[in-house]
Amino acid sequence: MAFDKRQSVGVEDSQTYMPDEKLSDHALIEATRNGDETAFEEIVSRYRNSLTNYLYRFLNDYEEAVDLAQETFVRVYFALDRYHTQYAFSTYIYRIATNLAISEIRRRKRRRLLSLTGLFQAEDDSSVEFQPPDDRILPDAELVQDERSEVIGRAIAALPEKYRIPVVLRDIEGRSYDEIAEIMELGLGTTKSRISRGRGLLKEKLQHYL
């Protein structure tokens, strides 16, 4: 299947993606279903950065985040026929990415590739993970920002999944509570509660930076 078989589009072809237009996600999906591979390329371009950033903050591993983001688009492409427009496409694609990330985390656990902090995490992932205090003295003021980002990233990655997903989606990706609830297939109240609880856990760990 040629992905970019149609770079230039004829005006008379009503089903093709028009680069100058700002089509909705659903319109792009419909165009892709009708054979316009360029429309799918536009979808990839729209979501690749946000998905990569979301997965990076979720996994704290850039290479893995890029790999899973690509896998997300591949799965979306081959499952377009099963996609229903009752959900926002962003909700749909974030749900797939989240499921892939959760699977990856569980695969890591099975392979015993977690860091030392993983040893203090319960199997059901329902308890708060132990995070050793970072007492290192910052050697250079120029590295403060990088150091801070690294520590925050590790603190996020150490959160239990059920708190990490909504916190990242809300505070880093800026998704609405309703959308997060749909992505996680939870009620709105439960979603808000988990976000609040996740923030509280992070506050305990990152008191030094507040």
Add this chain to the structure above:
Amino acid sequence: MGNQTPQSKDPMTVEHGEAQISRLLASLPRVDAPGDFNFRVKARIAEGRPSEAPSRWFPLAARAALPVAAIALIGGYFGITAIYSPDEGPAQAVVVDSAPAQPEIRQPVQSLPPVGPQQDEVAAVVSEAETPVRPVQEPQTVRSVAVRNTVPKAPVSTPAADEASFDVSAPIPKTLSPDEATPKPSATVRQGDPAGEVLKRIGINALFGESGWKAESVSPDTAAAKAGVRAGDVIQSVDEQPLSDLGSVAKPAKGKKVTVLRDGRSVEIVIEP
């Protein structure tokens, strides 16, 4: 009352702390996808559908299935071996015949059913090998009887066993002339005789297996041994009569010619008497 610490659960404080965390997370630098992201997505799509992760239950199922299959195979083997055991087949009759001292001590069989082609389950075997010519003095006592597949491991036929094996209500021949009762001093195999019996008479000790009647050994100084029949030959036919199963030969056979399967080839061997 007013000594609230920063860790207090005051809603305003909690909201303030959450807002701080929210701002802290929002201030994190964003990472972007690499420049070749679209190209790599295209390449993956061109490769085809993503491979589903193998079910983690599959190895467990495979681990359970292998021993079960092994047990089934072994059980099946022993089951088939038990069903087609040579001890219960035609060799039973052979054992009776091959005992040299037994014909003299056998007792008369009172209720001897008629022997014919329809009596497949009961084979009357004439003790010819050890008694080539017998005077017609006791015409009703010269037969020994073996029952195929009904009385396993009965090397010597006894009157009690014989009587128990036969239906007492079977018709008894009114008269038994000396000609009928006396065994014929020839190698002729009668109609209805089991295939193993036919082979045994010419010196081939064969067992019926997957490949057919396979010669386990050839008795030395017998016609078959002299003609060149070897252990391992699969006997396909005797006197043009195919031996394809455990059944009896359809027609009388003298065992003058056997066809054997040897090294994948069919070989005809003429048996000299």
